[in-house]
Amino acid sequence: MSDASSSARLVAVDGIPARDRRAPAPDDARQRRNRLTQAVKSWFGGRDDENMVPEANQPEPSTFQRVGAFLQQNLLEPTPPHYELVYGYILQTDRRLVDAVDRAIMREGLLTAEAAELILSEVRTDVSAEFLANLVDKAQAGLSEIAGLAKQSGADAQAYGQALESKVADLQGGAGEETVKALVQLTSSMIARTKQAEQQLRDAGKQMTQLRGSLAEARRIAESDALTGLANRRAFENKLRRAVLQARETGKPLALAFCDIDHFKVINDTHGHDVGDRILKFVAQRLASASGNNCFVARHGGEEFVMLFEGSNAEAAARIVNDVRADLQDRRLVAKQSGEAIGQVSFSAGVASLGPKDNGRQMLRTADQALYRAKREGRNRVVVLGE
Known part of the structure; x- marks a missing residue:
């Protein structure tokens, strides 16, 4: 499916500020790159002669040298955050980090500083969200156990109180008057204490119910994207696993769309990150509103969305995605406050169906391949693979 042309519409994006950025002069940029290259080479043991032939039996470069070479090749400054990202990429400590870096390099030809910053922030967010989600799971398991104990304790206390009340009636028979009074007083005291314990257990139960609600809210936050309000990648992966299992059980079809905003880096560089954030929210709203109840939409990371x-x-899903794409390309966005023209915003998408032997990861990989085919064929289009 290719892009469709029609008359443009002006759409104001609330609160988008105008922002001017001057591109560095070519000579300044070239000198900066040269200084950066020399610094990285000196810090990481590089050689000035790039045409030197490697010696025979030369030892493999260390991880430190590999990190330095990657920074040099991508013109990244040797800062601690960049070193952290590249170190994780080279050692493949996080599959999602590796995939994100590979996609950024495929998209731009190298890993830019902006992309590196975004990937690192997302990985750190994912780790925090995963830690919080695990904490929520453990807390809920503990609460269930405590609730069971409290319920049992309440039942035991009630039974004990009933037994004591029965004994009080028996003691009012032939024993001595003083003894009977003492036993009755003791028994009445125990009954009162038991009732107090029951009340405390009821109060504790109410507190646990409130805590469950708080934990449910914490889980929602852990699985939500703070910027767009959509589900995040962790929530999508959980949903995808469940959907694949259900599709296998019911025999119903399942399709996935991978969407990526075209030239998003240009939008950020030209108008600033505040405008970029508002564009992300605007596109997220369009995808969510047009998808219907049978579609789960999430932000996968950066300017990427999954449906x-x-x-x-896949064909039915592609028609829905293409309708959103066509509607978006017809709009000409402007900043409402400043009137500054943002112009056309479009996205490319790849769509795939669940194959007979596919799992969720394979399905996502096929959609990703379709997305890059859409990018190579000129962007602003939807490509279907797998059918």
Whole structure:
């Protein structure tokens, strides 16, 4: 499916400020790159002669040298955050980090500083969200156990109180008057204490119910993207696993769309990150509103979004995605406050269906391949693979 042309519409994006950025002069940029290259070479043991032939039996470069070479090749400054990112990429400590870096390099030809910063912030967010989610799971398991104990304790206390009340009636028979009074007083005291314990258990139960609500809210936050309000990548991966299992059980089709905003770096560089953030939210709203109840929409990371269509094949899903794409390309966005023109915003998408032997990861990989084909064919289009 290719892009469709129609008359443009002006759309104001609330609160987008105008922002001017001057591109560095070519000579300044070239001198900066040369200084950066020399610094990285000196810090990481590089040689000035790039045409030197490697010696025979030369030892493999160390991880430190590999990090330095990667920084040099991508013109990244040797800062601690960049070193952290590249170190994780080379050692493949996080599959999602590796995939994100590979996609950024494929998209831009190298890993830019902006992309590196975004990837690192997302990885750190994912780790925090995963830690919080695990904490939520453990807390909920503990609460269930405590609730069971409290319920049992309440039942035991009630039974004990009933037994004591029965004994009080028996003691009012033939024993001595003083003894009977003492036993009755003791028994009445125990009954009162038991009732107090029951009240405390009821109060504790109410507190646990409130805590469950707080934990549910914490789980929602852990699985939400703070900027767009959509589900995040962790929530999508959980949803995808469940959807694949259900599709296998029911025999119903399942389709997935991988969407990426075209030239998003240009938008950020030209108008600033505040405008970029508002564009992300605007596109997220368009995808979510047009997808319907049978589609799960999530922000996968950066300017990438994923859409999971349960009960639909790839062709049906592609028609929905293409309708959103066509609607978006017809709009000409402007900053409402300043009137500054942002112009056309478009996205490319790849769509795939769940194959007979596919799992969720393979399905996502096929959609990703379709997305890059859409990029190579000129962007602002939807490509279907797997059918």
